[in-house]
Amino acid sequence: MAVSDALLKWYDVHAREMPWRVGPADRAAGVLPDPYRVWLSEVMLQQTTVAAVRDYFHRFTARWPTVLDLAAAPDADVMGEWAGLGYYARARNLLKCARVVAYEHDGRFPDSYEGLLELPGIGPYTAAAVAAIAFDRAETVLDGNVERVMARLHDVHVPLPEAKPMLKDHAERHTPLTRPGDHAQAVMDLGATICTPRSPACGICPVIEHCAARRAGTAAELPKKSPKKPKPTRYGHAYLARLPDGSLVLERRAEKGLLGGMLGWPGSDWSDAPSTEPPFDAEWREIAGEVRHTFTHFHLILRLYGAELPEEAAPEGYEIIGKHAFRPSDLPTVMRKAYALWRDA
DNA sequence: AATTCGTGGCG
């Protein structure tokens, strides 16, 4: 039996339940999933686990059931709803993409890889995933799961990312013309549940007889990866101010760069020797303790300063957010940590 | 082509 046949047979029984997914039985009856939901889930799933995405997906689809609803949403609402999920450029591009689809494509997603690839925030993986899953196009997805499964199936020892093209070649040879959407999801499910990074469960693998790495005894050490750079530690200062009515002083961060477009506390740059100049005048007092947070490529240690501002002392150029309008859940995680430390001080 | 982008869970 070919690899794709064995995979689909396994998937028919073991497909994981996901709120954006139409199971193999319904698909067999001709049901295709809503492209909007497939797209939304795939963007959320970029470098993010299924467990982390579930609640966000439910909140987004409850609040914005269609791409037209999302396109009409205010930027701040979408960024606030995305807060905590990370990689905030995804949220900015999500909204851009929704508006292009809504206003330039009549509210319908393109049904081809090439068409999807044109849209903001949709790269090679997501274009292939949406084309295959939502439109049953015979496209090949290449994500971390597929890379790992292919590296093992074909015993590829070339390290990533150099190995990517050859892993893609292998994956394409396995992509069937029928049920390509189920096939794509099957390979990813296999990678997520059986062909895992550490201690793969080869004993229950549906394609073990096709696996070259299993025969060679190298499955657990694949895929090889080139060494990555160590993370430096950076430092910074953040300033948390409150007005007499309980309002808080925040700022909307620049569109580009780290935490772009998100709300945050005013503060210094984050570097080896951050500026110690407060963003505006107040009776700042140091808050005991520090916030530690790790981003993709550096560790951050943040020192906090708090102030109670007098009446009529709201500084210019900031987002003054009322006591009851303020929700920590609108903030990225590092800013939530800062708020928690200040509040509990 | 190499960097820059979050966050939470896991061993």
Place this chain on the structure above:
DNA sequence: TCGCCAAGAAT
């Protein structure tokens, strides 16, 4: 505690 890892894209 700490590095690794997750359904990557943009520049």
